[in-house]
Amino acid sequence: MENKNLLEVSHLKQYFPVRQGFHRIPLKAVDDVSFTIKPGETLGLVGESGCGKTTVGRTLLRLYQPTGGRIVFDGEVLFDSGEQYDDNGKLITDGEGRPVMGTRIDVDMLPYRKQMQMVFQDPYSSLNPRMTVEDIIGEPLDVHKLYSSKKERREKILSLMETVGLNAEHAMRYAHEFSGGQRQRIGIARALAVNPKFIVCDEPVSALDVSIQAQVVNMFEELQEKLGVAYLFIAHDLLVVHHISDRIAVMYLGKVVEIADADELNANPMHPYTLSLLSAVPIPDPETARKSNRIVLEGDVPSPLRMPSGCPFRTRCRYATEQCAMEMPPLSDRGNGHFTACWNK
Amino acid sequence: MSEETKYILEVKDLHTSFFTDAGEVCAVNGISFTLEPGKTLGIVGESGSGKSVTAYSVMQILAETGKITGGEVLYKGEDITKWDKKQMQGFRGSKCSIIFQDPMTSLNPVFTVGSQLKEAILLHTDKNKREAYDRAVEMLTLVGVNEPESRMRQYPHELSGGMRQRVMIAMALACEPDILIADEPTTALDVTIQAQILELMKELQEKLGMAIIMVTHDLGVIASMCDEILVMYGGRVCERGTADDIFYRSAHEYTKGLLRSIPKNDNLNEKLIPIGGTPINLLQMPEGCAFCPRCEKAMKICLTQQPEELRVSETHLASCFMNVKELFAAGEGNA
Numbered sequence: 001m002e003n004k005n006l007l008e009v010s011h012l013k014q015y016f017p018v019r020q021g022f023h024r025i026p027l028k029a030v031d032d033v034s035f036t037i038k039p040g041e042t043l044g045l046v047g048e049s050g051c052g053k054t055t056v057g058r059t060l061l062r063l064y065q066p067t068g069g070r071i072v073f074d075g076e077v078l079f080d081s082g083e084q085y086d087d088n089g090k091l092i093t094d095g096e097g098r099p100v101m102g103t104r105i106d107v108d109m110l111p112y113r114k115q116m117q118m119v120f121q122d123p124y125s126s127l128n129p130r131m132t133v134e135d136i137i138g139e140p141l142d143v144h145k146l147y148s149s150k151k152e153r154r155e156k157i158l159s160l161m162e163t164v165g166l167n168a169e170h171a172m173r174y175a176h177e178f179s180g181g182q183r184q185r186i187g188i189a190r191a192l193a194v195n196p197k198f199i200v201c202d203e204p205v206s207a208l209d210v211s212i213q214a215q216v217v218n219m220f221e222e223l224q225e226k227l228g229v230a231y232l233f234i235a236h237d238l239l240v241v242h243h244i245s246d247r248i249a250v251m252y253l254g255k256v257v258e259i260a261d262a263d264e265l266n267a268n269p270m271h272p273y274t275l276s277l278l279s280a281v282p283i284p285d286p287e288t289a290r291k292s293n294r295i296v297l298e299g300d301v302p303s304p305l306r307m308p309s310g311c312p313f314r315t316r317c318r319y320a321t322e323q324c325a326m327e328m329p330p331l332s333d334r335g336n337g338h339f340t341a342c343w344n345k
Numbered sequence: 346m347s348e349e350t351k352y353i354l355e356v357k358d359l360h361t362s363f364f365t366d367a368g369e370v371c372a373v374n375g376i377s378f379t380l381e382p383g384k385t386l387g388i389v390g391e392s393g394s395g396k397s398v399t400a401y402s403v404m405q406i407l408a409e410t411g412k413i414t415g416g417e418v419l420y421k422g423e424d425i426t427k428w429d430k431k432q433m434q435g436f437r438g439s440k441c442s443i444i445f446q447d448p449m450t451s452l453n454p455v456f457t458v459g460s461q462l463k464e465a466i467l468l469h470t471d472k473n474k475r476e477a478y479d480r481a482v483e484m485l486t487l488v489g490v491n492e493p494e495s496r497m498r499q500y501p502h503e504l505s506g507g508m509r510q511r512v513m514i515a516m517a518l519a520c521e522p523d524i525l526i527a528d529e530p531t532t533a534l535d536v537t538i539q540a541q542i543l544e545l546m547k548e549l550q551e552k553l554g555m556a557i558i559m560v561t562h563d564l565g566v567i568a569s570m571c572d573e574i575l576v577m578y579g580g581r582v583c584e585r586g587t588a589d590d591i592f593y594r595s596a597h598e599y600t601k602g603l604l605r606s607i608p609k610n611d612n613l614n615e616k617l618i619p620i621g622g623t624p625i626n627l628l629q630m631p632e633g634c635a636f637c638p639r640c641e642k643a644m645k646i647c648l649t650q651q652p653e654e655l656r657v658s659e660t661h662l663a664s665c666f667m668n669v670k671e672l673f674a675a676g677e678g679n680a
Contacts, residue, residue, distance in 0.1 A: 048535035179623045209391040210562055214606035214619035221616070236535065239565075243608035243617065266613070280540035282565030284607055286588035289569035296544050297537045300505045 004075075005036040006198060006230050007060070011085060012069035014052075014059045018305060026067075027304050029055040031254040033069075034089075034331070039197065040224065042231040044245030044262065046238055046277070048301060052254040053234045057200040060232065061116055062109045074197065078112060080105040089330060114144050117191035121203035123183035127175040133186055134171040137161065140193040160189045164219060181212035188219065192227070200232045205240060217244055238281045242266055247337070250274045253304055253312035256331060260338040270340040273313045311343070319344040352419075353523050353556050354380040354403070354441075359416035361395075361402045370627045372398040374580035375416070382523065385550070385557040387571030387588075389564060391624050395580040396560045400526045403558075404443055405433050439469040442517035446529035448509035452501040458512050459497030462519060469520040484515040487552075489545060507538035511545070518549065526558045531566060543570060564607060568592060573660075576600050579625040579635030582654070586661035596663035599636045634666070642667055 012033045015026035029052045037043050045053045059066050068081040082104040084092045092100045117140075120126035127136055137157045140146075147153040158168045164185040175183055184204060191199050201220065205213045217240060223229060235241045241248060242262050249259040250273065258271040269275045276295040283289055297316050302308055308315050314324040323343050331341045361373040373395045380386050390396045401407050403418055405425075417424045425436060437443075445451040453461060462481035466472055472480060478497075485493035488511040501509055510530065517525055527546065531539040543566065550557060559570055567574055567588070574591045576584045576599065584597040595601050602620040622639035631637055637647040644666060652664040 048537060181623065209624055210564070211391060211603060211606055211620040211624070214617040215621075217608075218617055218619055238536070239608040239610075239613075243613050263613075276537060280536040282539070282543070282563065282569050284564035284568050284592070284604070284609055286568045286592050288610065289565075292569075294540055294544065296540050298541075300507055300538070301535075 004039070005072075006039045006041075006074055007037040007232075008070075008072040009036070009060065010034045010070045010072075011083065011089075011091075012056070012059060012071065013067040013081075014055050014064055015067040020305070025305065028254050028307065029304065030059060033251075033254075033256050035249055035256065035259060037198070037230050037232065040228040040230055041247070042224065042233050042245045044241035044248040045232060045234045045251060046236060046241050046248060047251035048236065050253075050301060050304065051251045052304075053251050054202055056251070057118070057202050057232055057234050061113075061118055061200055063118075073112060073116065076107075076112075077105050078107055078109070114194045115197045116200070117194065117196040117198070118200045118202065119184070119187050119191050119204045122207055123180050123187055124207070126187055127183055129175055132172050132174055133161070133166070133178075136175070136186060137189045137193055140190060144194055146194065156193070160193055163192065163223070164189045179212075180208050181215055184208060184216055185219070188216075188223075192223070192229075195227075196229060198230045198232070200234070202234045203236070204233075206235060206237065213240065220244060238278065239283075250277065253301065253307060255312060255328070255341065257313065257342070258338075258340045259331070260340075261336070264336060264338055268338070270334060270338065270345045271313075271342050272317050272319055272345065311341070351381065352379045353382045353421060354558075355417075355419040355422075356399075356403065357417040357419065359399065359402055359418065360414045361398050361407065361411060362414045363408070363411045365410060367628055371630065372411070372580055372627060373402060374630075376575075376577075376580075376582055377416075378575055378582075378585065380524065380556050380558065382556050383550070383554045384572045385559055385570055387559045387561065387567040387574045388577060389561060389567050389574060390577035391562060393579075393624055393627060394577040396562075396577050397528055398580075399577070400443065400528050400558060400560050404437055404441060404526065406437070406443070435469075438465060438522070439520040440522055441524040441526065442520070442522040443526040443528060444510070444513045444517050444530050447533050448506060448513050449501070449533075451513060452509060454501055456500075457497065458499055458501060458504070462497070462512070462516050465516050466519050480519060481515075484519050485512070487518075487549070488512075488515045489541075490515070505538075506534050507541060510534060510538075510542055514542075514545065514549070518553065518555070521553065522555055524556050524558065526560070528560045529562070530559075532561065532563070539566075546570070564603065576603075579630065580627065581635055581651075582664065583636065584661075584663040584665075586657070586663075590658065590661040594657070594661065596657045596661065596668050597636075597665045598640045598642055598667060600663075602639075602641075634664075 012030055014030040015028050017024045018027045033056060047053045058064055066079055068083055070080045071078045082101040083099045084102050086092055094100055134157050137160055138153055141153055141156060161168055166185050205216050233244055245262045248262050248265050249256050252273050258274045269278055276297045279295045299316050302315055310326050311324045311328055314320040329341045329343045331339045333339055357377050359373055359376045363370045363372055376399055388396045402413055413426055418426050459481060463477045466477040466480050482493045485496055490496050490511050531542050561567060571588055574588055575582055578599050583599045605618040606620055620639055625635055633649050634647045634652055637643045646666050652666050654662045654664045655668050657663055
């Protein structure tokens, strides 16, 4: 049971067609991303805006139709584009460079939505302003028909509200009557309503005030202890992610460049991008701030429409060599469950 | 050195209110601070704590419903709240500039970067157009914009967020102000770009010697940038002191709570200790200490009386009755 993964994602691709003049070119929001999540584990996903971390979360839940790859949840294949890969992770092609296609699998997601849920970033726009809290939390129960009587529905809703620390008297109120932190609690109660095994948390604390962030972060941790739910925790705040995650994956321009244990990643970052990302985080401690030697990256993230060849980070990387321009380095094992995609490190 | 010349800016007991349909909202309630030339003052607080309104009050760029209802803002010893519109126009831009949080909305989308930069220079100096253009290019180079001449012809939407913020900084510094107010200058930016902009601001401060007022909610940014820090809550100053005073010897329960509630390098595997309750509603200010309803250590006196600012050390002041009690306990014998 220990080694069984709850979620296995391999070679996930999500391209969006973008019109440029007469041409339609693909915007590679997520390009060949693979990772696993164990039951009850938290995987943190960090990266700058536009690196595709939100898209990964949404594609996992099949809110988008994936362009390619394979998603296995709890032993069942939810999606398989049919592309086949050899043991080294190379796409198997026929003589003319076309991929050899296996069977395509694409299941109906409704039954699986009971096990996979999502908490959104903005607690102001992710709750319907015309519904009461009771109806917002009750909606997933309605959709999946999880109660036999009105009384049972109400009881379930009230117990959920209690779980997330909301006052049961507030059930008949509307979302605008709550503060940001309380709204985020409503969003979490809605996700928990169907008793999921896995929740995608898409920047759930970014919109909250500092003093409220800790309340919500603590609640996520308590719920995990109590219910054994696994999280994909997407955020750009590295300190928060490090605090809540067991493992962390770092994304840059649609690719995972490093994945490791949270403490290992912080103590021993290998990829030059992770290194500069960690050194860029302003530490709330004047002593460290005075001593720290920031690695300031030059330039901006390239447009995903004009992706550099080979490694996407090479345009801002000070270790870049010719090889980096030729070929994307594979995510290779450096021991201790630490994977890095870099030729030079 | 006389009092007038020591501080570039001195704010004394500033009160700013907004007159809304729901009643008068006291966004800033008796703020005082001083700023020395070439130093950086950080104002930190949650949303609604009045930190931005304090900055806007100094510049007198409040929304129509907002008004300074009391106090003085002294620039080199002169009270600028008594200045007329024309004098204030001369103050803004050439003596004190501001950069805003969102570089997308603070640049005009229908004018090129160059014309907006030139406008600022032409308005505040007696340079001619040619000189203004040269100055604009010089400023863009100074803030690290590559190919400044071609950037001058571009529109804001053609630039990335980090570039836009650089243009904003260039515009703010074009007339060599003595004071730069930065209102959450990096909140909308990614961490790696944030690091670039913060380094840039430090560099420019060394080069040009202006004083900076840094308004932010990010304690990390404050820790790395500021000489002196003002912690605000509910329109009042809770605590002020040097960075070390605030982070290592904090004497106000709100500051202590805030520092406990954020993940730092040394508490990553421990549980965070959040501040209970919700941020204050400025329409229903409590009679006593603003933080009292959320304070674990609140005493009876906190409910009814506002704590005075108390000197903890030479550089460190805090408005919390806890200190009074502790001082009582410590200094009882002497008294």
